Amino acid sequence: MHVTFLGTSSGVPTRSRNVSAVALRLPQRAELWLFDCGEGTQHQFLRSELRVSQLRRIFITHMHGDHVFGLPGLLASLGLAGACSGVDLYGPDPLRDFLEGVLRTSSTRIGYPLRTHRVHKAAHAGTVLLDDDDLTVRCTPLTHRIPAYAYRVEQKPRAGRFDIEKARELGIPPGPVYAELKAGREVCLEDGRIIRGKTLCGPDRPGVSMVYCTDTVFSEAAVELARGADLLIHESTFAHSEAEMAFQRQHSTSTMAAQTAALAGVKQLVLTHLSPRYVAGNTFTPDDLVNEARAIFPNTLVAKDFLSLEVCAGGDGKGP
Numbered sequence: 677m678h679v680t681f682l683g684t685s686s687g688v689p690t691r692s693r694n695v696s697a698v699a700l701r702l703p704q705r706a707e708l709w710l711f712d713c714g715e716g717t718q719h720q721f722l723r724s725e726l727r728v729s730q731l732r733r734i735f736i737t738h739m740h741g742d743h744v745f746g747l748p749g750l751l752a753s754l755g756l757a758g759a760c761s762g763v764d765l766y767g768p769d770p771l772r773d774f775l776e777g778v779l780r781t782s783s784t785r786i787g788y789p790l791r792t793h794r795v796h797k798a799a800h801a802g803t804v805l806l807d808d809d810d811l812t813v814r815c816t817p818l819t820h821r822i823p824a825y826a827y828r829v830e831q832k833p834r835a836g837r838f839d840i841e842k843a844r845e846l847g848i849p850p851g852p853v854y855a856e857l858k859a860g861r862e863v864c865l866e867d868g869r870i871i872r873g874k875t876l877c878g879p880d881r882p883g884v885s886m887v888y889c890t891d892t893v894f895s896e897a898a899v900e901l902a903r904g905a906d907l908l909i910h911e912s913t914f915a916h917s918e919a920e921m922a923f924q925r926q927h928s929t930s931t932m933a934a935q936t937a938a939l940a941g942v943k944q945l946v947l948t949h950l951s952p953r954y955v956a957g958n959t960f961t962p963d964d965l966v967n968e969a970r971a972i973f974p975n976t977l978v979a980k981d982f983l984s985l986e987v988c989a990g991g992d993g994k995g996p
Contacts, residue, residue, distance in 0.1 A: 905943070
């Protein structure tokens with residue numbers, strides 16, 4: 677998986693940070709998933725190397741404007757482009773009414789399949805929200821002023837490495853059959869032999885996992901959802917010294933995000949959703965936030981707009 681941060685500010689945009697949006701490019705297919713869609717997200721796409729035409733699924737955490745105000749414009753632009761095969765939207769119960777109201781009153785026609793899915797039931801029941809053969813998505817309720825949800829995307833285990841030499845020793849001719857065997861499937865050769873792909877592959881390789889968690893004050897549910905994840909993207913709206921304000925506004929401090937990462941045993945933490953007050957020249961800066969978090973969870977980065985990371989097993993996220 678490849679993660680690109682399109683917006684990392686909280687509440688309002690700044691000169692260097694747009695409001696919330698994170699794009700996930702999926703492995704081995706030309707498909708993008710988007711998490712949140714603050715105002716100006718389609719402009720951020722234009723400034724990145726991502727192709728909005730590959731957008732297939734959008735996951736909304738909650739209905740505050742800095743997470744959804746960019747959605748109607750993005751969906752309308754996709755319709756005008758005329759090349760969209762369809763989009764699935766996942767989010768809180770009011771998401772469908774919000775979109776239908778904006779699109780209807782602006783006389784905007786969406787000329788492609790647009791499907792909305794309410795996540796409340798799956799989040800509270802702990803069931804799988806989405807299973808598309810290669811990936812699963814789960815979600816959980818967070819602790820915020822309005823209903824909000826975190827999402828976990830997990831790649832299913834992949835077949836182990838294919839032993840080409842062993843296949844040649846068995847007299848299996850190269851060709852499309854190798855792809856079937858590499859996938860661990862059973863195939864019947866022209867000579868009648870049945871070969872089980874798993875006998876030619878090493879142990880299954882674990883898939884990678886990513887958790888997106890915003891907006892919330894410290895949450896035990898978030899800890900459980902993030903358990904063992906390769907990458908946790910967690911809001912860090914406030915510094916530790918402003919914990920009282922964080923509790924009042926139901927947001928996280930840098931130390932709350934780090935505690936979540938440590939308790940969940942994740943491999944890497946990336947802080948996002950930073951208050952606009954933390955800029956160079958002010959008393960506290962993003963560097964101070966990440967240093968606070970690293971005192972609890974050393975493998976921490978602070979996101980900036982257009983930061984790209986390759987999510988790897990073991991959590992060593994790699995930049996572009």
